[in-house]
Amino acid sequence: MRSLRILIIGGLFSFRALFDWLNPWIYIPSLLIAPVFQILLFVYIGRSAGVESDSFFVIGNALQFSAIPCLFAMGHTITAERFTQTLGIVLSTPAPRVPLFLGRSLPVIVNGWFVAMFSLVAGGRLVGVAVPAAAWIPIALAVLIGTASCTGLGLATAALGLRVRDTATLNNIIIGGLLVFSGANVPVGALPRWMHVISQWIPLTHAIEAARDLAAGATLHAVTPLLLREIVIGTVFAILGLASVRVLERQSRRGASLEMS
Amino acid sequence: MPVVETSELRRTFTARTGAFTRHKREIEAVCGITFSIERGELFGLLGPNGAGKTTTIKMLITLLLPTSGSARVLGLDVVSHARDVRRHIGYAFGGDRGLYDRLSGTDNLRYFAELYGVPPRTQRMRIAELIELVGLRGRENDRVEVYSRGMRQRLHIARALMHDPDVLFLDEPTTGIDPVGARELRATIAGLLTQGKTILLTTHYMFEADELCDRIAVIRSGEVVAQGTPQDLKQRVSSGSVVEIEAFGATGRAIDAIRRLRGVRSVTVEERDQVHVLHVRVAPDAEVTPAILAELSSARIGRIESREPTLEDAYVELVSGG
Amino acid sequence: MSGSRRVLRQLLVTCWLQLKMTGPDTFTGVLNVAWPLFFATTTFLVYRITQHGQVIVYAGLGASIMGIWSAVATTAGGALQRERWIGTLELIVSSPTPIPLVLIPITIAMAAIGLFSLGMTLLWEWLVFSIPFHIAQPLAFAFALFAMVFAIAMFGFLMSVTVVRYRTAWALGNFFEYPGWLLCGFVVPLSVLPGWVRPLCYALSPTWGMLAIRQAVDGGWPWVDGGVCVGLTALCGAAATLLSGRVLRSARRHASLSLT
Numbered sequence: 074m075r076s077l078r079i080l081i082i083g084g085l086f087s088f089r090a091l092f093d094w095l096n097p098w099i100y101i102p103s104l105l106i107a108p109v110f111q112i113l114l115f116v117y118i119g120r121s122a123g124v125e126s127d128s129f130f131v132i133g134n135a136l137q138f139s140a141i142p143c144l145f146a147m148g149h150t151i152t153a154e155r156f157t158q159t160l161g162i163v164l165s166t167p168a169p170r171v172p173l174f175l176g177r178s179l180p181v182i183v184n185g186w187f188v189a190m191f192s193l194v195a196g197g198r199l200v201g202v203a204v205p206a207a208a209w210i211p212i213a214l215a216v217l218i219g220t221a222s223c224t225g226l227g228l229a230t231a232a233l234g235l236r237v238r239d240t241a242t243l244n245n246i247i248i249g250g251l252l253v254f255s256g257a258n259v260p261v262g263a264l265p266r267w268m269h270v271i272s273q274w275i276p277l278t279h280a281i282e283a284a285r286d287l288a289a290g291a292t293l294h295a296v297t298p299l300l301l302r303e304i305v306i307g308t309v310f311a312i313l314g315l316a317s318v319r320v321l322e323r324q325s326r327r328g329a330s331l332e333m334s
Numbered sequence: 335m336p337v338v339e340t341s342e343l344r345r346t347f348t349a350r351t352g353a354f355t356r357h358k359r360e361i362e363a364v365c366g367i368t369f370s371i372e373r374g375e376l377f378g379l380l381g382p383n384g385a386g387k388t389t390t391i392k393m394l395i396t397l398l399l400p401t402s403g404s405a406r407v408l409g410l411d412v413v414s415h416a417r418d419v420r421r422h423i424g425y426a427f428g429g430d431r432g433l434y435d436r437l438s439g440t441d442n443l444r445y446f447a448e449l450y451g452v453p454p455r456t457q458r459m460r461i462a463e464l465i466e467l468v469g470l471r472g473r474e475n476d477r478v479e480v481y482s483r484g485m486r487q488r489l490h491i492a493r494a495l496m497h498d499p500d501v502l503f504l505d506e507p508t509t510g511i512d513p514v515g516a517r518e519l520r521a522t523i524a525g526l527l528t529q530g531k532t533i534l535l536t537t538h539y540m541f542e543a544d545e546l547c548d549r550i551a552v553i554r555s556g557e558v559v560a561q562g563t564p565q566d567l568k569q570r571v572s573s574g575s576v577v578e579i580e581a582f583g584a585t586g587r588a589i590d591a592i593r594r595l596r597g598v599r600s601v602t603v604e605e606r607d608q609v610h611v612l613h614v615r616v617a618p619d620a621e622v623t624p625a626i627l628a629e630l631s632s633a634r635i636g637r638i639e640s641r642e643p644t645l646e647d648a649y650v651e652l653v654s655g656g
Numbered sequence: 657m658s659g660s661r662r663v664l665r666q667l668l669v670t671c672w673l674q675l676k677m678t679g680p681d682t683f684t685g686v687l688n689v690a691w692p693l694f695f696a697t698t699t700f701l702v703y704r705i706t707q708h709g710q711v712i713v714y715a716g717l718g719a720s721i722m723g724i725w726s727a728v729a730t731t732a733g734g735a736l737q738r739e740r741w742i743g744t745l746e747l748i749v750s751s752p753t754p755i756p757l758v759l760i761p762i763t764i765a766m767a768a769i770g771l772f773s774l775g776m777t778l779l780w781e782w783l784v785f786s787i788p789f790h791i792a793q794p795l796a797f798a799f800a801l802f803a804m805v806f807a808i809a810m811f812g813f814l815m816s817v818t819v820v821r822y823r824t825a826w827a828l829g830n831f832f833e834y835p836g837w838l839l840c841g842f843v844v845p846l847s848v849l850p851g852w853v854r855p856l857c858y859a860l861s862p863t864w865g866m867l868a869i870r871q872a873v874d875g876g877w878p879w880v881d882g883g884v885c886v887g888l889t890a891l892c893g894a895a896a897t898l899l900s901g902r903v904l905r906s907a908r909r910h911a912s913l914s915l916t
Contacts, residue, residue, distance in 0.1 A: 098822065098827070099827040102827065102828055102830075102831040103827050103828075103829075103830055103831065106831055107830035107831050107833075107834060110830075110831070110834035110835050110838070111834050113834075113838060114834050114837060114838045114843075114844075115698075115702075117838060117844045117848050117849060118699055118702055118703075118715075118843060118844055119702060120848055121703075121711065121844050121845060121848045122702050122703045122705065122706050122711065123706050124702050124703075124705050124706055242686050242687070245686065245687060245690070245691060246686065246690060249690060249691060249693075249694030249695075250694070252694050252695070252698055253694055253697050253698050253701070257698075258698050258701070258702055259698065259701040259702055259705070260705075263701070263705050264701070347911060392746075392911075395750050396750060396908070397746055397749060397750055397908060398908055398911055399905075399908045399909045417752050420750055420751060420752040421752045423750075425746075425747065425750055429743070430743075431742060431743025431744075432742070432743035432744055432746075432747055433742075433743075433744070434673075434677055434742065434744065435742075436676070436677045437673060437676060437677055441673055441676065444669065444673065445669075445670060445673045446747070446751070448665075448666045448669045448670050448673075448753075449666075449670070449748065449751040449752075449753045449758065450751055450752060450753070451662065451666070451752060451753070454665065493747075
């Protein structure tokens, strides 16, 4: 029960305290309007190239963009705590690590899901994409799994934040990589062989494919293998992240590099 | 003609408080300040934090528009002739900010030299001169991010002098600098007068104003409460004496009673650790010590000392209105 | 030194010093080159599917310019705010130099950094996607490119004074970045966009700069498009100058130049 409390309350506190983007003057242009612009950009690229459908690009970009708040929020958690020099304090509490960091992930996942769903709905509306009403809930589920998986990746990069000074550059590269490799804009089948292989092992690829299938009329049952694969990938990254936190934390304690001087 | 003159200079700020119900509150930061500075003078604006010194300086250097009143620098109105005023003034403030960390000291000076329209031929020579003047030789090509605060402050002064201004405005230049560095900086400032510059210096260090300034205006809550040479200000308190009493457990009632005693001009109370130190200004030839001690009968008395009044007493008295 | 020569020298020197300030920095470097490169790569991968050779060349040229737009669009909004944080805004305003002559070198420096991205993107396109790049009229291309850089820089200047009241102007980077790519016709022919949006596209100086660049590369006649670009750039600069005067007067009235 204690773990559950740490999970929920600790998560909310840290989210508010550390995630500056909750300010509407930042949130609206950066996380609500910008993804719609990205969707428009690729919808028109698609139309100009005569490739796929508007729906293809709307779903792909809505999910890919949600990687931005997911990765940055998780990275911010660690870097900001390091900056305010509370990381040492937090890590030295007797609280168990797993609920501690999973607690911090929950608000990130919810926020990422909201950003993705908003741009999906708004972007879809703008370009005139029609999604069958019955498909919305399964799509919302696919999006949730996608953002959770992305957040798992975010945990891994956040762990790197214990060592690296500049997680922002790292995150930008990963987000760019997701744009290219996750099939957000290019059907994975049309990617060169080596890119296709990579795409199968990163977050979002399977969630995007599942969401597209659902929008085209597939049943939840039909896309379950894709969603399961997405969950596994996200979990692997999350475990990697938590394990790295453990290792790096121990190393940092030895090397006294936990706090930024 | 005075180099700097102000007449009933006033500046009000509107503060908006509250997140949902936005109350507007008018704060009078400067409430009708009048003074003038002659050529070649080092004039001090002395006062505690929040007295309005920085606001006054910012109006004179055209960064803030006065709410009412007027100010002229070199005969030019600071509102209608702002650009002309800017050509002839230099401005430096204390603290860490105001320089480009990723550029070297020389490059910082070069940047501002361009902004102030210093001819290229003059730039190199002047940069070298100023680096020498402020004692940064040997460090001028290091990035400012590795400079100490004292070095930054000196670079600030060099930057303010780049275009050879007639008037220099220095806003608390020695804030946060170690005593040795501050002393060197003060020597540099004093040396500028020999070059014919006119300087307005704001500070909350009374001893600094005493040491450097030809004339001082003491500011409290946006108003000038006294103006004159350091000597004049000392005269205000030079007659009589000051009795300093360390008292453990002096009550407010006792202190008020002391204030009402005949021969007592003023009482200021300083809190040092657990103890109250009363500074009682006593009129000349008044024997009040026994009466004071009588009022403090319930307290435990430590040290008692009688001494000459200093400029610090004048300052404390002026800014606390006691 | 005559007035205009002095101004020119001032622009050059302050621009150079700005470059020195922003230059050697991993974050800026990676961001300026890699970020547009990811988008360019994705765009080529999409166009490659349908094998439209002409469109790929079209997109390839435009994609290389994306970096210049990004370099300015993501940073110009926060220019004045950055000066305020550093504490130099007051010093700049209290100097006799008008604020446009301070901000324009800053945005030119940013746009110049984007030129590096241009080179990298063209190299990438050629190496990875075998996109050919032959310039029919090199001189005209150089003119058109410079016109583009100035157009984007002036747009950045306008952005910096427009959003200055917006408290979190530094966060508007992505907000300006994507629409610019789309509306200036970098990677999508303007004919594909809805009719109602096209007047807005043609009101933007970089759109004409892009047209001029394409003309120069294809061996067409770039001078009309280039001329319109220069004209619109001048208009943009004039508007921004007027606005900056108002903004500064307001700041002096409301004491918003410093953080304290």
